[in-house]
Amino acid sequence: LFAKVEMAPRDPILGLSEQFNADPNPKKVNLGVGVYYDDNGKLPLLACVAQAEKQMVEAPKARGYLPIDGIAAYDKAVQGLVFGADSEVVKGGRVATVQAVGGTGGLKIGADFLKRLNPAAKVLISDPSWENHRALFTNAGFPVDAYPYYDAERRGVAFDAMLAALGQADAGTIVVLHACCHNPTGYDITPAQWQQVIDVVKSRGLVPFLDMAYQGFGQGIAEDGAVVQQFLAAGIDFFVSTSFSKSFSLYGERVGALSVVCSSAEEAGRVLSQLKIVIRTNYSNPPTHGAQVVATVLTTPELRRMWEEELAGMRARIKLMRTALVDKLTAAGFKGDLSYITRQQGMFSYSGLNKDQMVRLRNEFGVYGVDSGRICVAALNSHNIDAVAAAMAAVA
Numbered sequence: 001l002f003a004k005v006e007m008a009p010r011d012p013i014l015g016l017s018e019q020f021n022a023d024p025n026p027k028k029v030n031l032g033v034g035v036y037y038d039d040n041g042k043l044p045l046l047a048c049v050a051q052a053e054k055q056m057v058e059a060p061k062a063r064g065y066l067p068i069d070g071i072a073a074y075d076k077a078v079q080g081l082v083f084g085a086d087s088e089v090v091k092g093g094r095v096a097t098v099q100a101v102g103g104t105g106g107l108k109i110g111a112d113f114l115k116r117l118n119p120a121a122k123v124l125i126s127d128p129s130w131e132n133h134r135a136l137f138t139n140a141g142f143p144v145d146a147y148p149y150y151d152a153e154r155r156g157v158a159f160d161a162m163l164a165a166l167g168q169a170d171a172g173t174i175v176v177l178h179a180c181c182h183n184p185t186g187y188d189i190t191p192a193q194w195q196q197v198i199d200v201v202k203s204r205g206l207v208p209f210l211d212m213a214y215q216g217f218g219q220g221i222a223e224d225g226a227v228v229q230q231f232l233a234a235g236i237d238f239f240v241s242t243s244f245s246k247s248f249s250l251y252g253e254r255v256g257a258l259s260v261v262c263s264s265a266e267e268a269g270r271v272l273s274q275l276k277i278v279i280r281t282n283y284s285n286p287p288t289h290g291a292q293v294v295a296t297v298l299t300t301p302e303l304r305r306m307w308e309e310e311l312a313g314m315r316a317r318i319k320l321m322r323t324a325l326v327d328k329l330t331a332a333g334f335k336g337d338l339s340y341i342t343r344q345q346g347m348f349s350y351s352g353l354n355k356d357q358m359v360r361l362r363n364e365f366g367v368y369g370v371d372s373g374r375i376c377v378a379a380l381n382s383h384n385i386d387a388v389a390a391a392m393a394a395v396a
């Protein structure tokens with residue numbers, strides 16, 4: 001039966017973690033996967049999460065099946081966070097939101113739904129994009145192409161080329177956009193540029209799919225979510241996938257959501273019924289724990305305040321690491337303008353190092369980053385940054 005099964009390549013990101021875990025080098029540093037570690041290199045358990053879990057343990061509940069679309073209070077809290085609890089779309093019942101197995105789950109539910117809705121559509125992702133975007137939409141049955149995004153020479157966004165490519169896309173093309181903290185480059189577009197993108201999307205009848213996995217890691221929760229308000233103001237239908245893996249440090253709980261903004265409450269009801277079929281035929285219904293934690297934190301004022309503070313702390317430490325990396329690289333003799341490192345947003349820095357250099361970093365220094373040159377700045381700390389900077393300078 002399996003004689004013809006080929007060995008698949010390792011996942012470009014999670015496969016690196018497998019390789020990292022198997023490496024006996026005591027000085028190894030994992031800057032591959034997008035995970036935030038504290039200054040002691042430890043994965044944080046947020047105090048707001050611990051507090052919510054304590055409350056849950058003190059009032060234990062049996063675990064029945066959840067509704068197919070998840071915990072109602074969770075879906076409502078997601079809508080409040082992403083769109084605003086008092087927004088016209090939420091109050092008017094125009095958003096269909098379902099709990100999903102992480103942000104990836106949200107993307108896949110949306111992709112499967114879109115495939116049924118418009119089987120002939122194409123998908124456009126940014127060049128470059130999160131490695132899994134292409135694979136996920138390809139596996140959902142779509143042809144996947146890319147719009148220009150990264151300008152290597154100017155270290156920023158190739159915005160004119162991006163806009164021109166979107167301006168030539170066929171009506172109905174699904175355009176995957178990073179709402180904030182672009183993965184992998186760290187370069188975001190400005191609100192004015194977003195407006196130009198939205199105008200093109202609207203005039204050409206494209207289908208925007210916002211991937212929002214890093215809300216709160218750029219400028220702030222509201223600031224990073226502002227693009228959603230711009231899309232709402234444009235009056236178009238769109239998709240948003242949400243992840244709480246990073247912002248709640250709940251990676252292993254797989255807590256995410258998919259929201260679909262529709263033109264009417266009646267339409268949202270029909271869309272929701274289809275999303276539920278996608279979920280039911282994939283994994284039936286979602287798990288309880290992580291979503292209950294997030295719902296408890298988001299709806300309990302004291303815990304919510306704690307969460308916002310803790311997220312601000314993570315954001316500030318990443319910025320500190322960016323500045324420190326510039327200083328250390330400069331001290332290690334790294335030539336050239338490094339200011340791009342502090343201009344980038346979120347967990348990642350597109351270092352500009354090529355694949356050979358990334359392989360050398362891994363093999364000679366035990367510093368693991370993605371072959372594309374992406375390093376996770378959120379995994380740097382005051383104990384490992386000297387060694388990382390020295391290694392980067394050595395291979396550059």
Ligand code: LMR
Nearest residue numbers: 013014032033034130183
């Ligand atoms: C990443 O880009 O490293 C994260 O989104 C984790 C993942 O699932 O790839």
